[in-house]
Amino acid sequence: MAGSAHGDIPLTTISFSQRPNGTVATVTVSNPRKLNSLNTTVLDAFLSCVPPLAQRSDLRCVIVTGGLCSVGQQAFIGGADISEMKDFSNAEAGRTFINKLHLACKALRNLPVPVIARVNGHALGGGLVVMASADLRIATSDARFGMPEVQRGVPSTIEAAMLPAQIGAARARRLLLLGDTISAQEAESWGLVDKVVQADQLDEAVEEWVDRLLKNGPRALRIQKKLFAMWEQVPLREAIEAGVWEFGTPFEAEGFEAEGRRMMNEFQMQNRQRKSRL
Missing domain, CATH: 1.10.12 (Lyase 2-enoyl-coa Hydratase; Chain  A, domain 2)
Structure with missing residues (x-):
């Protein structure tokens, strides 16, 4: 585990579930007061706990999800933390931060086992590219998806480059040029997520896929x-x-x-x- 849950301290945690056919890891991104937005603290914790998973021979799959939020809405990852980014003093600070987010996405993509995104709420900006880096994606029906970076004065970059292949160039342009936000149902029809369920059915749906993965070679x-x-x-x-x-x-x-x-x-x-x- 990287960090521990004390109040509303931003962190990333990891837990393990031992199954008859191997181990399942759950990575939880938590920044409760800010819809689990990604800042340097969260990303550093993510990068300390996720890459070592690749060395575990007993690992069968990984679930990545968002922690409970202390505000009204729930989020998978609400994006990158604007309160940190607005104070970047120069271009190099921006490049250092976005590269750290890229390394977090790359760490998921480099895991040798399937990664399931348990999308328990909004996935925006940096949260959407983390989700896109997973192999399988299950979302709640009230989740919203978007890449609003251009509305904040910066382009969508790093793993956003995968979106044209995942959902088609025209749809990717709509998200990245207009900054549109779409519903879970539309995201499913686009192929951005694989399955949409009611919030109270999310864990059951994820567990069904975990069980199916554990039965495979x-x-x-x-x-x-x-x-x-x-x-x-x-x-x-x-x-x-x-x-x-x-x-x-x-x-x-x-x-x-x-x-x-x-x-x-x-x-x-x-x-x-x-x-x-x-």
Whole structure:
């Protein structure tokens, strides 16, 4: 855990849940008086606890979410903290801050296991790019999404560069040039989030996806995430060739130590048992 919850002190915490098939980590961004906005304190804590997760061989997935807020609305992450940014003394201060936010997004993208964004409220600006850095996204129906940076005199940058590929260039331009804010339902129709549920159903929906991930091959999931990262960067031919190579990886070990061989045999046996009961 990075930091500890004392009143309304901004921080980022991490907790672990031990499951029969491995470990699930939950990263919680908390800045309760400011809709969980990101400042240097929060980002430093995030960067101290998230990158080391990549070294855990028992880790199966990571959930990233926002803490409870002390104001009326709930937020996943309400953006970057304007009260800090408004006092940047020069361009270098702005570049240092935004690069730290980029490193936080990169830390999520670099995790070798699936990351689920548990979007428990508004995801704006810096919060939206953190969300976009996750692999799977579940949001509450009252959440709002937007990139309002241009309305504050700065451009949307860093992982906002992924938005044209995720939601299409026209929709990305609407968010980034107009600074529009959209509903959870519209975000789902765009593909910005994968699923929208009522607030009281959020934990159940996240847990359903965690359970499904835990049933999948852990090595296969790590390979799949590795391939996704490669597909974003290389030509199609190279991406296909990499996939051919990686497809053989789950069969490298001897006997049922090989995940692909073991899980395919288990599936075949279960299928035979089902048919025998018909």
